[in-house]
Amino acid sequence: MNDFIAALAAAAPLASGWAWHGMAMRRRLSDARRDPLSGLPTRAAFERRAERALARGPHVVIVMDLDGFKHLNDVFGHAAGDAAIRATAASLTDALSDRRGSVAARLGGDEFTAVVPLPDPAPLPWLLGGLHGEVTAPFAYQGMTLAVGASIGACVTTDLPVSSLSLALRRADEAMYEAKHSGGGWRIADGPALTHTTTAGRRTGRPGTARREAA
Incomplete structure (x- = not known):
């Protein structure tokens, strides 16, 4: 019995070390899947989760780009721009908090995306209007009150024709650019047709193919 107790005592530090190592590895893996500035999933992590989500039923895919972000950076500095990114991520998370199964991410720069379950498309205008309102609400920065605009595109x-994340992102991206060229707000991609190409996922100048805007 004494030998058994002694063996356990000797093994305890090793087991503790492995437990700590395992937790550290899990933490590093989790951090690698998160954008360090916004705290949202990275694009790769988002795509894996979003593809699984789309396979389970109807969703709306959202692409959002901030308006006036460069001006805010130029006037108030990059730290203010970082604060705007964090505030946008927090607003996006809050706006989707009651939409169980939603997945949001920062695509890079001042562009964000989300996939939201949508069994019934009727409430979509209220969802997009609420999201736009939250994201464009003023935020505090070093004693100042700052704000950015937003252009949002959505694809149901x-x-x-097929439930494809890449196709939905392209359609949402097109709708987002149309909203941006109209002064901001939100638009919903209209129909399945892609009559123009995109470059690196971004809109290559073309006429409108979206509907229902709210500036």
Whole structure:
């Protein structure tokens, strides 16, 4: 019995070390899947989760780009721009907090995306309007009150010939650019057709193919 107790005592530090190592590895893996500035998932992590989500039923895919972000950076400095990114991520998370199964991410720069379950498309205008309102609300920075605008594009997966994340992102991106060229707000991609190409996922100048805007 004494030998058994002694063996346990000797093994305890090793087991503790492995437990700590395992937790550290899990933490590093989790950090690698998160954008360090916004705290949202990275694009790669988002795509894995979003593809699984789309396979489970109808969703809306959202692409959002901030308006006036460069001006804010130029006037108030990059730290203010970082604060705007963090505030946007927090607003996006808050706006989707009651939408169980939603997945949001920062694509890079001042562009964000989300996939939201949408069994019924009727409430979509209220969802997009609420998201736009939250993201464009003023935020505090070093005693100042700052704000950015936002252009939002959305694509309902049931409007597509196939449930494809890449296709939905392209359609949402097109709608987002149309909203931006109209002064901001939100638009919903209309129909499945892609009559123009995109470059690196971004809109290559073309006429409008979206509907229902709120500036």
